[in-house]
Amino acid sequence: MKTVLFFVALCGTVSVVELISPCVKCQNDQSCKPPNCFCCRDELNLPIPLTETPQIVFFTFDDALTDAASKFYRKLFNETRMNPNGCPISMTLFISHQDTIYRNVNDFYKRGMEIASHSVTHSHMSTSNFMEEAKKQKRNLAKLGGIPENEIVGWRSPFLEPIGDMQPDKLKELGYVYDATLTYSKRKLSDKAPTPFTLDFGWPYDCKVKPCPKRHHAGFWEVPVVSLMDYKHKYDCVYVDGCNNPPPNEASAYQFLMDNFNSYYTTSRVPFGINMHSSWFYIADRLNAMDRFINTLLKMDDVYIVSVDKTIKWLQNPTPLGELHAFEPWKCDHLKARQESDKATSNNRQGMGLSHAELQQMYIQQRLRQIAEMRKEIELRKQRELQLLQQTSNFVNRPWWSPPRRPQSNSNIHRSPFTQEIPNAHVLENTLEETVQEPVKTDKALATKSAGI
Numbered sequence: 161m162k163t164v165l166f167f168v169a170l171c172g173t174v175s176v177v178e179l180i181s182p183c184v185k186c187q188n189d190q191s192c193k194p195p196n197c198f199c200c201r202d203e204l205n206l207p208i209p210l211t212e213t214p215q216i217v218f219f220t221f222d223d224a225l226t227d228a229a230s231k232f233y234r235k236l237f238n239e240t241r242m243n244p245n246g247c248p249i250s251m252t253l254f255i256s257h258q259d260t261i262y263r264n265v266n267d268f269y270k271r272g273m274e275i276a277s278h279s280v281t282h283s284h285m286s287t288s289n290f291m292e293e294a295k296k297q298k299r300n301l302a303k304l305g306g307i308p309e310n311e312i313v314g315w316r317s318p319f320l321e322p323i324g325d326m327q328p329d330k331l332k333e334l335g336y337v338y339d340a341t342l343t344y345s346k347r348k349l350s351d352k353a354p355t356p357f358t359l360d361f362g363w364p365y366d367c368k369v370k371p372c373p374k375r376h377h378a379g380f381w382e383v384p385v386v387s388l389m390d391y392k393h394k395y396d397c398v399y400v401d402g403c404n405n406p407p408p409n410e411a412s413a414y415q416f417l418m419d420n421f422n423s424y425y426t427t428s429r430v431p432f433g434i435n436m437h438s439s440w441f442y443i444a445d446r447l448n449a450m451d452r453f454i455n456t457l458l459k460m461d462d463v464y465i466v467s468v469d470k471t472i473k474w475l476q477n478p479t480p481l482g483e484l485h486a487f488e489p490w491k492c493d494h495l496k497a498r499q500e501s502d503k504a505t506s507n508n509r510q511g512m513g514l515s516h517a518e519l520q521q522m523y524i525q526q527r528l529r530q531i532a533e534m535r536k537e538i539e540l541r542k543q544r545e546l547q548l549l550q551q552t553s554n555f556v557n558r559p560w561w562s563p564p565r566r567p568q569s570n571s572n573i574h575r576s577p578f579t580q581e582i583p584n585a586h587v588l589e590n591t592l593e594e595t596v597q598e599p600v601k602t603d604k605a606l607a608t609k610s611a612g613i
């Protein structure tokens with residue numbers, strides 16, 4: 161019933177039957193089962209409880225892989241950033257040919273990122289040029305980027321413009337496994353988002369950019385580009401960098417990302433997609449906000465940042481959190497072999513030639529460093545609070561003839577100082593999330609700075 165209401169809300173003037181039937185039909189039809197078929201849905205509805213469901217976050221970046229774009233990606237997806245299974249976090253790069261520096265493509269591939277296709281010319285796709293563009297760009301990435309052709313499985317059309325049924329037909333013919341072109345809009349933050357699914361029962365949602373596929377395409381995956389809500393929760397933005405209300409400073413950019421993340425994490429745990437271009441990072445506040453956002457996710461044991469192809473692998477074989485360390489498609493042992501081919505020339509890939517056990521050890525050390533930093537922060541806070549208590553006490557116990565001297569700040573004096581032993585890392589992290597707050601700079605100052613860039 162909940163599902164029906166959801167689709168009723170979505171469809172507006174379009175017939176309810178038209179919209180609800182494909183997903184409901186698929187769910188009722190017992191033949192659609194993973195790994196070969198996955199029904200469209202807005203709740204995972206898997207035989208594992210939500211508490212055992214990892215929150216998958218997948219990042220996709222579009223367009224030419226230039227040196228400038230690569231610099232941002234290397235910072236955000238640096239080799240020390242690990243998922244809870246001890247493997248490096250990964251993203252998907254939808255790469256168009258023109259202006260791409262292919263040594264960057266090869267470098268990111270070797271570091272475990274997914275390389276996907278975004279056309280040769282980055283022009284408008286049509287039934288007459290689509291096949292050539294999809295075929296040639298796959299070949300470019302394979303030959304110039306040094307990537308096995310069978311590992312290039314994802315496609316996104318420029319400008320998110322589909323060409324109808326021919327798109328999944330041709331992509332499948334060329335060996336692609338999924339398309340990530342069709343868009344889905346959330347109207348408010350609390351709206352549910354669809355999972356990636358196979359087109360066995362067609363595209364069931366509103367067609368934002370026409371023409372969408374109408375027929376059924378068995379076993380071919382569609383990864384909807386689901387909009388985010390802007391930092392004011394007012395308008396939806398298909399791309400992170402496409403909001404009508406762009407966040408004016410680091411604090412609001414961080415909050416914008418966290419709010420959207422939490423709208424998945426605290427509800428359905430449907431995979432959360434962050435789709436964007438590198439140009440967003442030319443404003444330093446936004447780059448810093450994204451850096452902090454990723455750091456926050458890294459502290460969460462039930463969050464995994466993985467590429468789109470890895471997301472699909474999980475949907476094909478949903479595995480509970482407790483067993484993810486042994487989940488084969490998310491392991492990273494094979495990266496060692498990729499790295500070894502040019503180890504001598506690599507000066508930017510520390511940690512990637514390590515065994516699984518060594519990578520796990522690195523992850524543990526990373527967590528221990530984070531905990532040590534948190535302990536230091538708490539110790540400082542404790543001292544600050546004790547100082548304030550001392551000042552308050554001096555104030556209260558002063559002799560009656562002494563002029564009153566107020567404590568420097570009274571904002572914290574009603575809070576108890578930390579007098580207990582630190583319980584565990586998880587509680588510490590929560591405490592810090594609540595207590596260490598920005599902003600250091602004022603919104604006005606940051607807005608001025610942003611405008612000047």
Ligand SMILES: [Zn+2]
Pocket residue numbers: 222223278282317318319
């Ligand atoms: Zn593009």
